[in-house]
Amino acid sequence: MERPGAEEVNSNECENMSRKKEKSEECEANTMDSLLEMPFATIDTKDDCGLTDVPQINLERSEENEWISKDQMKKKKKHKGYQANYFLSIPITNKEITGRIKILQNAIIQEDKRLAKAMSSVGSFHITLLVMLLHEDEVNIGIDALLELKPFVEEILQGKHLTLPFQGVDTFGNHVGFVKLAEGDHMNPLLEIAEAAKRTFQAKGILAGESRSFKPHLTFMKLSKVPWLRKMGVKKIDPKFYEKFISHRFGEEMVHRIDLCSMLKKKQSNGYYHCESSIVIGESSTVLQSYRRDVPSWPRGKGPIGIRDLINEALQRERMVLKSKVKQIKELLFQPEIQAKIRRELFEERSINNSNQENDVDFTATLT
Numbered sequence: 163m164e165r166p167g168a169e170e171v172n173s174n175e176c177e178n179m180s181r182k183k184e185k186s187e188e189c190e191a192n193t194m195d196s197l198l199e200m201p202f203a204t205i206d207t208k209d210d211c212g213l214t215d216v217p218q219i220n221l222e223r224s225e226e227n228e229w230i231s232k233d234q235m236k237k238k239k240k241h242k243g244y245q246a247n248y249f250l251s252i253p254i255t256n257k258e259i260t261g262r263i264k265i266l267q268n269a270i271i272q273e274d275k276r277l278a279k280a281m282s283s284v285g286s287f288h289i290t291l292l293v294m295l296l297h298e299d300e301v302n303i304g305i306d307a308l309l310e311l312k313p314f315v316e317e318i319l320q321g322k323h324l325t326l327p328f329q330g331v332d333t334f335g336n337h338v339g340f341v342k343l344a345e346g347d348h349m350n351p352l353l354e355i356a357e358a359a360k361r362t363f364q365a366k367g368i369l370a371g372e373s374r375s376f377k378p379h380l381t382f383m384k385l386s387k388v389p390w391l392r393k394m395g396v397k398k399i400d401p402k403f404y405e406k407f408i409s410h411r412f413g414e415e416m417v418h419r420i421d422l423c424s425m426l427k428k429k430q431s432n433g434y435y436h437c438e439s440s441i442v443i444g445e446s447s448t449v450l451q452s453y454r455r456d457v458p459s460w461p462r463g464k465g466p467i468g469i470r471d472l473i474n475e476a477l478q479r480e481r482m483v484l485k486s487k488v489k490q491i492k493e494l495l496f497q498p499e500i501q502a503k504i505r506r507e508l509f510e511e512r513s514i515n516n517s518n519q520e521n522d523v524d525f526t527a528t529l530t
Contacts, residue, residue, distance in 0.1 A: 246293035246369075248304060250359055251421045252326075253434065254287035254380060258413035259328055263287065263341060263382050266331065266407050270339075270383070273403045276396060279388045282381055285433025289326070289343070289378050291420065292359045294370035305439040305486050307363045308422045312441040314358040315420070318351050323444065326352070328380060328412040336398035337386065340379040341412055352378060359420075417443050439483055 254260065267281045296304045329344040343349075356376045363370040385391055385399065420441050427436035494500055 246295050247425050248296045248301075248438075249293045249423055249425060250291040250308070251288040251423045251435065252291060252415075252417055253419060253421060254289070254415050255418075256413055256415045259341075259380075259415060260284045260287055262410070262412045263380075266341075266404065266410070267382060269406070270399075270403045273400070274396070276388075276391060276394065277383065277399075277403075280383045280385050280391065282383060282387075283433035286429070286435065287380060287382070288421075288423075288435075289380060291356050291376075291378075292363065292370055293372060294363055294368050296368065300368065301438055302486055302490055303366050304363070304368060304422055305483065307366045307368065308420070308439055308441055309483065311359055311362045311420070314362065315355055315441070315443060318354045318358065319443070324348060324351055324355075324417040325414050326378075326417060327414045330409055331404045331407045332379075333399050333401075336401070337384070338381060339383040339399050339404065340381045343378045343380070419443060437482075439486065 264284060271278045271281070294304065326348055327344040327346065328341045330342040331339065332342050333339050343352075353376060356378075360371045383399070385396065391397075420443065421435075422438045422440070423435035424438065425435070429435055430437070495504075
């Protein structure tokens with residue numbers, strides 16, 4: 163039997179190495195796509211092969227967190243490298259903004275119809291304040307942290323409204339398209355709120371925050387939503403598709419709510435993320451008074467649709483919080499040690515009452 167020549171061996175080895183390299187690149191691409199699907203994804207492209215820096219949860223302990231127990235720190239180390247599954251969201255509801263973004267999306271789709279499925283739904287538009295990792299038994303802790311955040315937000319805003327102006331378009335590594343938040347006086351309070359949120363959640367022992375600096379943005383498209391685009395050769399968003407919107411003004415959003423949302427649970431019917439709880443920024447009466455200054459009057463017994471919806475939504479959020487508290491109490495009452503403690507206290511109380519009754523009988527007998 164003839165041994166294969168050196169050239170044939172080298173040829174086979176090269177072919178095998180080439181196949182391994184292709185599989186490796188495909189695996190990296192799939193990994194990147196799954197990570198980009200998260201609402202907090204921000205990418206810095208390292209090279210043309212699609213290698214990226216994926217945001218990681220910052221696990222460093224701050225001075226405020228020195229009281230966290232050793233068990234919690236072990237839990238942090240155990241889950242190091244896990245991807246975030248919850249986030250704090252500022253929903254974008256101004257129809258002027260959403261309408262203009264829809265025009266932007268349609269303009270891009272006209273350039274390449276394959277990108278239609280890469281677009282974010284109008285109902286999902288938001289700004290991410292903070293990302294975190296919450297296990298199922300930690301969701302209620304996250305809700306408590308959100309409620310504790312509200313006074314800090316109110317202290318930062320000092321009774322003033324926080325209005326966010328959106329202008330211009332940019333991308334993260336030509337993979338994620340977003341509308342930019344314009345520079346201005348609103349940036350400092352927004353950054354302070356984001357920092358206060360991180361401190362509040364971390365103080366509860368929750369893995370929260372990213373290693374990179376906070377960069378508020380409004381995502382309107384992601385190539386990762388359509389994995390087969392890469393196989394069809396669409397690996398980047400062509401800047402020419404959105405060049406007409408580079409300096410476009412999209413409108414202003416008054417911050418009225420902060421939501422604790424799940425990245426993985428089923429979205430709502432309007433396209434917005436599953437929401438565990440919310441805090442309303444500013445009182446409803448303040449919002450109503452502000453609206454009355456712009457609109458002199460409306461039919462008796464009827465307020466403007468937007469305000470009624472806002473008030474109803476706020477009431478719904480409050481009901482959700484109360485339901486969560488009731489659920490916590492029920493879970494607490496079902497714990498064996500709590501039930502044993504309740505039985506013990508009830509038994510002691512009955513014993514004391516019986517003893518008092520016997521003393522009363524003895525005293526009465528003595529008198530007769």
